[in-house]
Amino acid sequence: MPSATPYRKIIHIDMDAFYASVEQRDEPEYRGKPIVVGGSPEGRGGVVATASYEARKFGIRSAMSAKQAKQLCPQAIFVRPRFAVYKEVSQHIREIFRRYTDLIEPLSLDEAYLDVTEDKLGVGSAIEVAKQIKQAIQEELNLTASAGVSINKFVAKIASDINKPDGLKFIGPSAIEKFMENLPVEKFFGVGKVTAEKMKKMGLHTGADLKTLTEQELTQHFGKVGGFYYQIVRGIDNRPVQPHRETKSMGAEDTFAYDLTTTEDMHEELDKIAQTVAARLDRYQLKGRTVTLKIKYSDFKQITRNQSFNHPVRDADTLTQTAKQLLAATNPEDARIRLLGISVSNFGEQPIKEKKTVIGEQLSLF
Template sequence: MDAFFASIEQRDFPHLRGKPVAVGGSRERGVVAAASYEARKFGVKSAMPSALAYRKCPQIIFTRPRFHVYKDVSVQIKKIFYEYTDLVEPLSLDEAYLDVTENKKGIQSATQIALEIREKINDKLNLNASAGISYNKFLAKTASDINKPNGQAIILPEEAEAFLEQLPIERFYGIGNVTADKMKKLGIYKGKDLKNWPIEHLNDTFGSTGKYYFHIVRGIDNRKVKAHRERKSIGAERTFSKDIADVQKMREHLLKIADILWDRILKSNKSGKTITVKIKQHDFEMHTKSRTYATLIKNKSFLTEESLTLLEELNPQTFNVRLLGISISNLGEPGTENESEQLKLF
């Protein structure tokens, strides 16, 4: 989807149309969750501190996120996907991989399927989507960015290697800004530069991801579209309008966060064995503390008490806190684990 959160806000509130909009944050603090294309022209991006977004674009309009609306729209979009194939792998609320090799409508052209899906999304939801078509996930993802917004592109098998050789290294999916900067210092500016590196040198320089870089620059990606992705964690967090330095206030907020998290645990019918408490400082530096237990967490009081203990172990008195969060991982469904106790030896 094109600027998904921001596009929904512009769709639902006519006074925002054609104007630079940032979803999330405020002029003073917070983080941009999504930016409209009008805001992007000024260099505003998602995950950018709101204060920086305001400096780049003083006329920007900040609006509160409505995640319940975005989730509802996402469900409607997925229903359109399922009209064509059951092999849908969501990446987020606004993005998914579709394997249409065998599709429900018997359409022989993947390009035609993408066009139909985009037209249906526009007709039913008044939103624009872009699409990438190719023979594997990496190339389809790469193609989806070529003609944004409201466009689509195809990378044919016989075109892939030549296309990738000319692609700037920062536009390779999976290569972030930090890695791209490191590569440029090593003389890797385009795919053709990366292609000259033997796999051994890539592994020595970039570790386990070296093999990934070696393959993608040659258009090789054998990952299948996974129709069901298992949830890895459940969490809740809060960003504060003013930094908190008082430990007692941190504890009070952590109790409220634990209440929200427990409601989400009950709704998901899952629990976990690992609790993680995180603190984000005023300068965005993150600190976490985790503990794993022998069995699934089964009551809110245990979750709360252990979260407070982990907070204490982080030495919160040393921080000015802008965000607090709790999450559980190592998920499982209650009643599915072995609940027998170890035999006591006394």
Template sequence: MSEEKPQRKIIHVDMDAFYASVEQLDNPELRGKPVAVGGSETRGVVSAASYEARKFGVRSALSGVLAKKYCPDLIFVRPRFDRYKEVSNKIRQIFHEFTDLVEPLSLDEAYLDVTQNKKGNPSASLIAKEIRERILAETGLTASAGISVNKFVAKIASDVNKPNGQKTIGPDEVESFLEQLPIKKFYGVGKVTTERMYQLGIFTGADLKAQSLEFLEKHFGKSGTYYYYAVRGIHNSEVKPERTTKSVAAEHTFNENLSSEIYMQEQLQAIAEQLAKRLKRYELAGKTVTLKIKYSDFTLQTRSKTLPYFISDKGLILETATELLYQERMKDSVRLLGISLSNLNNEERKTVVVQLRFEF
């Protein structure tokens, strides 16, 4: 792997508490109050939380019951994905006024390569500032941004001055910035990996940088190679404007393990309905149905079937998933079922990226 660092100018734009902020924008009565999108006091999980709710420890993926315990005044709001997509499209239109090299990661964040840009502005920091001002003026929402020489550092930087701020890490600052960074803040290092690194005496970027490639590969496999180069500011992945969705999925973890296929089939109906709604939202259909089964001992099994035609209808998805369910006997009770659809009807396009060098 080459250690030559391409001098790109990458911006990572991340909307601030996007879903919750849209709800507060549309409903003035929610402004300044702790809001959770999704979940409820009795069931479900939180999809997003306002900054007022985050002060109490409410976060996405937290159960509604626990969220209410943390914040008794928490207001639960049903998600409105059509509305979030509408606002997201407005924001992406703003991005494309500056560059066509836009890689959306989700409805609320994206990478932009502004090495060459439509404004002819050599300053990526000023471009990020102008984009954030435009978003606020045209949507009423705030965004944060990270600016650096690659996607890895830009994404980390966008979190430094949240909410409604930005951080630029210039080419000469990258390695020192990463050396001082707590390991838990490295993009791609999750909770489990963080604990493993702590056990190995790795607490900061400097600790990680002190390890040899062989050591990291021994303890983390292929990810070790990624960590070795990332902490040195080497991350050459290009911004891919036509980032294509490979699959769409829905799943459910049960409060009590299921041992009867009949009960499992009932659960598959709700999962198939949820999946069909997501496919409709993204205007997608697919040929390959995969049934995901997680047993009580946490072992995972998948069963797949590829059809000769595209489907997105709940009935056809359920029919195929049910066939896969009865394909062979269960080896144990089941704690999770999921259905995914892949081999989708969206086409991949290739984009040629031309890189030039400018002063940061």
């Protein structure tokens, strides 16, 4: 557990189904119905940005193809995103945050960390501050948010997801270690599907299982992030809330269950990855001038190739075509590829105008 130094008071605020909730607020006929915000399921199809809770009951989730969402819930109503509206709402939410603290770390349009160790209004209680923020969002914007409260960022973020929607969960210092021991490994920072599978094959299913390994063993099996697992399973996360985070790059990658050996399979996977990256760029309203392709082969050799543009890009078609061209230059015909990734960087100043394409998963905008 953390040392005797004074505990931080950290709140993680996460808006509930943000885009869909704004649409249901503004359009009465959408209320109580399965709403999917994102691309159209027709033609080549788009991607789900977010879905209302009514739609999520059918298994619809962010970054899923709109076509698949339509199959899961034929009666779903598909709505084009209105990013100018979401941004305006997000700015109002941030104004509410600023009433209590200037230590605000936005993660996306609908999500942020707040450090209220010393709150501006002298409330003193992080739980009470979270309640007041939730109430203000409800009264002023007619939307709901969920909040997690703890002494560090990791636990606060996990806590905010426990009682969604409209939830509030406090995990205090004395409860953290037991909470972390009971946490499934897939909930840990940096643990994706592939790492979770690896852990489970090693008999590691919960934080308590991870706790049986030394820091050296965790690092040996999982690389640098193993050191983070060692710390966090003991309730230690000393990362401060950073008010001015600058995004250097944004991307996505996938490790495959089997090696890709045909360009057709490689292209299919690049299509999916490009859609995910475009969705994230969309949500953060970012465009970049450099597209990078990452390739890891079956022998774990890894290479990257990139291409820069005179103008910033973020649409899925450009990302896909660029990645395929970069792949072609590596002579993939005889390759066995276990991982592909696409990232965009070199953002710079970007006056963002009305969006032309619809892609995305729900991110945040504070």
